[in-house]
Amino acid sequence: MSDKNDPLSPARSFQGLILALQNFWARQGCVILQPYDMEMGAGTFHPATTLRALGPKPWNVAYVQPSRRPKDGRYGENPNRLQHYYQYQVILKPSPPNLQELYLQSLAAIGIDNKIHDIRFAEDDWESPTLGAWGLGWECWCDGMEVSQFTYFQQVAGFECSPVSGELTYGLERLAMYVQGVENVYDLNFNGLEGDKRVTYGDVFLQPEKEYSRHNFEYADTVMLFEQFKMAENACKKYLADGDRGEEHLMALPAYDQCIKASHVFNLLDARGVISVTERQSYILRVRELAKACGAAWLKTEGGRA
Amino acid sequence: MPDLLLELFSEEIPARMQRQAAENLKKLVTDALVNGGLVYEGAKAFVTPRRLALSIHGLPAKQPDLKEEKKGPRVGAPDGALQGFLKAAGLKSIADAKIQNDKKGDFYIAITEKKGRATQDVIAELIPSVVRSFPWPKSMRWGSGALTWVRPLHSIICTFGPETEEPEVVRFDIDGIQSGNVTRGHRVMSSGEITVRRLDDYAKKLEAARVVLDADRRKEIILADAKNIALAHGLELVEDEALLEEVAGLVEWPVVLLGEFEAAFLDIPPEVIRATIRINQKCFVLRDPKTGGLANRFILVANLEATDNGEAIKAGNARVIRARLSDAKFFWDTDRKTKLExxxxxxxxxxxxxxxxxxxxxxxxxxxxxxxxxxxxxxxxxxxxxxxxxxxxxxxxxxxxxxxxxxxxxxxxxxxxxxxxxxxxxxxxxxxxxxxxxxxxxxxxxxxxxxxxxxxxxxxxxxxxxxxxxxxxxxxxxxxxxxxxxxxxxxxxxxxxxxxxxxxxxxxxxxxxxxxxxxxxxxxxxxxxxxxxxxxxxxxxxxxxxxxxxxxxxxxxALGGQDDLVLIVRRVEALGKFLDTEDGKNLLAGYKRAANILSIEEKKDNKKYSGEPDAAKLSAPEEKALASAIKTAENEVEAALKSEDFEAAMRATAKLRAPVDAFFDKVIVNADDKAARENRLKLLNRIREATRHVADFSRIEG
Structure with a gap:
């Protein structure tokens, strides 16, 4: 483990914590991907999870995914809530028998020693109605704080996962706050340096949180967003139709991009409060239909086939 | 007599499912054993977050032998029938069959002895089927396998043998998981594998490996330690059975610790503090007997004897509780700024x-x-x-x-x-x-x-x-x-x-x-x-x-129109008391007799006997007495009901008992004289009507 005085020690810097996880999972044989270049609500939406979890091929990957939850914005005033934050996502397919052990070792790698910290696996069934996905697992507690989500995928895009992927999702800010011992996310030391070289999470993200909260709740152009939703939905269907060659599909990934887009646009509309309770359900269903169709297409591609 | 030890070792089983799972395991295995002729002396199931275990004590070493008789064709039946019989009964030649005799003549009978199987073999077949069909509320697949369990299943102990000898492993394989005699202890506070023989050393070795096998014992430990810690600080534990049950299902080795939060949070209503701490953090709250209110302390149950005596765990939990309570306080303060209206x-x-x-x-x-x-x-x-x-x-x-x-x-x-x-x-x-x-x-x-x-x-x-x-x-x-x-x-x-x-x-x-x-x-x-x-x-x-x-x-x-709950209940009570008396029982018998006769005769004649009997045609003194008793009783019942005095109504109805009994004693209903018969049937109908003022006696059992 790295030296406590090293700026890249996970206990000293946010980026150090990320790098430690990257190193750990790289050593376990994971492909370390960079974030997907689209706005999404969680790392699960990344095609490296959603689509790669389908089909029989083994797949081990880890990546940071910036996650946007427009409704969770608090104008930078809440010490724990953000409309943009980082998730660390690991997918191991098939899930190895020692996945819990690996997870505990990864916590040790970021300085959470299970000889003094009480790590617990508390029941939590995961479901994503928009992705037509569900799995069983736990939320992982460290001394009473939820630090990760641990799920064995059973179904994605309405298809049975076989083999089953094990998914680990770490809430990076929350973990960093714990290992750095700070109470306010904006006080996190980002680069591990001190004095005038020190850069905090607030230096990087406070202004965006304020601006995007305004945007998400007050100013996002709803006429445009409603239009974008329809466009993304139509484009997704079009690419699915155009790429369909019977036994084979040629454009599952571009089609799925449009599904991701529709989902994020829906989240923005929801934050703007322009979707009624009854409409909400129908939007979720529309995204799910896209996700299911993309999953079906993926299974007919090189990546999704046996 | 040999004992069975079974352990199904898995990843963390949701706390809310544990107790039912232990009961199901016990029931499924013991029922199947008993159905297979294997009666046992005692069985006990155990559960921790990571294991379901079952010990069955005093099983026979093998099933009893069964003698099975199969009846075959008559002696001299066509060859086809004989061959079919031999094949079905598993006999080589008809000479192996016995001949028996019934009223119609001689026939063949095959007597096969089914040797009881060794209990071990029965278990080896039984456990995999129990595992495969186990009734979890939700179960899942993992890895590349097809087996389902509540969470990934890692290993199985299955040993069988007499108390005095080294038990044997009952060998079977469930989707690549081979049964054995090895398990693991606490995830952090023990290492390596533990080899076990039967329940007593299993429980002892687990205890040494920091696992309390019995959920009820974990509950006792948590409760006793929590109370002691509270007492030591002059406080009282706010007991919470549901939380205790849940927490006992979250730890294999309970370690009870005391945490603290800022006293300023005590402005929040106690129910909200308790809800916050209980639901989100699975911790207990404490009462301060001096103030009668909550204390700014909480009890947490860790699954670890930490090398720093739990300091990091206490600090971590306190930190989360502080954050939760500040949210709650913020909500409580904000809420009061807006009036309910x-x-x-x-x-x-x-x-x-x-x-x-x-x-x-x-x-x-x-x-x-x-x-x-x-x-x-x-x-x-x-x-x-x-x-x-x-x-x-x-x-x-x-x-x-x-x-x-x-x-x-x-x-x-x-x-x-x-x-x-x-x-x-x-x-x-x-x-x-x-x-x-x-x-x-x-x-x-x-x-x-x-x-x-x-x-x-x-x-x-x-x-x-x-x-x-x-x-x-x-x-x-x-x-x-x-x-x-x-x-x-x-x-x-x-x-x-x-x-x-x-x-x-x-x-x-x-x-x-x-x-x-x-x-x-x-x-x-x-x-x-x-x-x-x-x-x-x-x-x-x-x-x-x-x-x-x-x-x-x-x-x-059944009286209809009864929609006043208080009156219904009072009537039911009065009726119950009445039917407990001799008069009540006899009147009910008399009613049933009258109703039976009426229903038979009405069916026979295909007409209803309703309306007043003709007073002039009443001849026997008993029927005259009954007719007048019914009138009197009805008047009294009506008056009693008006004043909602159900006891009195029952008492008035009870007066019918003697005349009804006397009537059935002395009077023949189905008289030869058609007019007398009709009149008497109408009188029976009046009994039915008279009792209907208090209840529909036809609905009463007995």
Missing amino acids: GRLPKFGQITFHEKLGTQAARIGRIAKLAKELAPVAKADAAKAEKAATLAKADLLTEVVGEFPEVQGLMGKYYALAEGIDKEIAAACEDHYKPQGPNDRVPNAPVSIAVALADKLDTLAGFWAINEKPTGSKDPYALRRAALGVIRIVLDNKLRLPLLDGAFRKALAALPKMIEPKNVKDAPSISPEEDLLGFFGDRLKVYLRDAGARHDLVDAVF
């Missing part, structure tokens, strides 16, 4: 149910109904209406949004904080009551009116749109609502005619577009009558649980 307009935008309109509309209906019910509850009508208007406002507060289980209670706090009348404030809390069989029944007049109105509106609404409970499905908790009305009415002895005083009013208040329809399969039954039938069933369940006979409830309901 000011929240009401928002209900106009919230749908209660697609077909039943908005929450605002519903609250309007409840308020109107509460006002109308106020006289029944002896409540001030204006207060009842006001209370009903405000009672749901706390649903829109932040605290209730976060902790739905403090709904109502928060309404009371907020109402009191803004200086609202105490009776109205109390109704905010109490109108949801009673929630379950152990919950308190409201008894303050305003609370009663609102609680009734709330439940009746729910019942009428869902009845009108035909969303009634079916079988085990009751998504809107309508059975609980009806039972709530029943308990409120009976506990407070409210005189509320359900049809006119409650159901029709509640149905009439529903939105105009809903037209309560008659029952689909029985168009003659109106929704309110159907609802009354539903209440009748609930009342039966309720009274049966309270020890009353359900047939007596039926007998009273």
Whole structure:
């Protein structure tokens, strides 16, 4: 483990914590991907999870995914809530028998020693109605704080996962706050340096949180967003139709991009409060239909086939 | 006699499923053993977060031998039949079959002895099938396998053998998991594998490896340690059985620690502090006997004897609790800035149910109904209406949004904080009551009116749109609502005619577009009558649980038009007492005899014998006496019922016993004289009618 005085020690810097996880999972044989270049609500939406979890091929990957939850914005005033934050996502397919052990070792790698910290696996069934996905697992507690989500995928895009992927999702800010011992996310030391070289999470993200909260709740152009939703939905269907060659599909990934887009646009509309309770359900269903169709297409591609 | 030890070692089993799983494991395995002729002396199941275990003591080493007889064709039957028989019975030649004789002649019989199998072999077959079909509420696959279990299953111990000898591993393989005699201890505080023989060394070795196998013992440890720590700090544990059960299912090695939060948080209502700490953190709260209120301490149960004596764990938990409580405090402070009244307009935008309109509309209906019910509850009508208007406002507060289980209670706090009348404030809390069989029944007049109105509106609404409970499905908790009305009415002895005083009013208040329809399969039954039938069933369940006979409830309901719960119950009670007397029992027997004769004769003649018997044609002294006794009794019963004196009505009815007995003793009903017979049958009908004033005796058993 790295030296406590090293700026890249996970206990000293946010980026150090990320790098430690990257190193750990790289050593376990994971492909370390960079974030997907689209706005999404969680790392699960990344095609490296959603689509790669389908089909029989083994797949081990880890990546940071910036996650946007427009409704969770608090104008930078809440010490724990953000409309943009980082998730660390690991997918191991098939899930190895020692996945819990690996997870505990990864916590040790970021300085959470299970000889003094009480790590617990508390029941939590995961479901994503928009992705037509569900799995069983736990939320992982460290001394009473939820630090990760641990799920064995059973179904994605309405298809049975076989083999089953094990998914680990770490809430990076929350973990960093714990290992750095700070109470306010904006006080996190980002680069591990001190004095005038020190850069905090607030230096990087406070202004965006304020601006995007305004945007998400007050100013996002709803006429445009409603239009974008329809466009993304139509484009997704079009690419699915155009790429369909019977036994084979040629454009599952571009089609799925449009599904991701529709989902994020829906989240923005929801934050703007322009979707009624009854409409909400129908939007979720529309995204799910896209996700299911993309999953079906993926299974007919090189990546999704046996 | 040999013992069996079974352990199914997995990743963390959800706490709420553990106890049932242990019971299921025991039942499935022992039932199958007994069905296979393997009777045992004792069995006990255990569960921890990571293992389900079962020990069965005193099993036989093998199944008993079974002798099976198979009857074959007659002697001399065609060869085809013989060959078929030999094949089916597994015999080589017909010489192996015995010949027996019955009335029709000689026939072959095959006697096969089925040797009992070794118990071990039975177990080796049984356990895999139990594992594969185990009734988890939810189960999953993992890795590349197809086996399902609640979470990934890692290893299985299965040993079998006599107490005095080294037991053997019962070998089987379930999707690549081979049974053995090896397990693991605590995830952090032990390492390596543990080899076990049978329950006693298994439990001891686990204990040494920091696993308390028995959930009840873990509960005892947690409770005792928590109480001791509290006592040492001059505090008292606020006991919580459900939390204790859950926490015992979250740890293999309970370590009880005391944490602290800032005293400033004690401004938050104690129920909210408790809810925050209990639900989110699974920790217990403590009471300070000096103040009677909560202390700024909490009890947490860790799964680890930490090398720093739990300092990091305490600090970590305290940190999360502090964050949670600051949220709660923020909500509590923010909520009080808006008056309950000011929240009401928002209900106009919230749908209660697609077909039943908005929450605002519903609250309007409840308020109107509460006002109308106020006289029944002896409540001030204006207060009842006001209370009903405000009672749901706390649903829109932040605290209730976060902790739905403090709904109502928060309404009371907020109402009191803004200086609202105490009776109205109390109704905010109490109108949801009673929630379950152990919950308190409201008894303050305003609370009663609102609680009734709330439940009746729910019942009428869902009845009108035909969303009634079916079988085990009751998504809107309508059975609980009806039972709530029943308990409120009976506990407070409210005189509320359900049809006119409650159901029709509640149905009439529903939105105009809903037209309560008659029952689909029985168009003659109106929704309110159907609802009354539903209440009748609930009342039966309720009274049966309270020890009353359900047939007596039926007998009273069958009178029709019975919709006053207080009177129904009093009538049932009086009837029960009456039937316990000699007079009651004999009169019931006399009634049954009369009813039997009538029904046979009426069927035979294909006509009903109703109407008054002709007094002039009564000849025998016993029938004259009976006729006059019926008249007298009816007059007395009628007078007694008018003054709602059911005991007196029963006593008056009881006077029929002697004349009825005498009548059956001396008088022949089916007389040769047709006119006399008809007159006597009419007299029997009068017995039936006379008893119907107090109950429908035909519904009474015995």
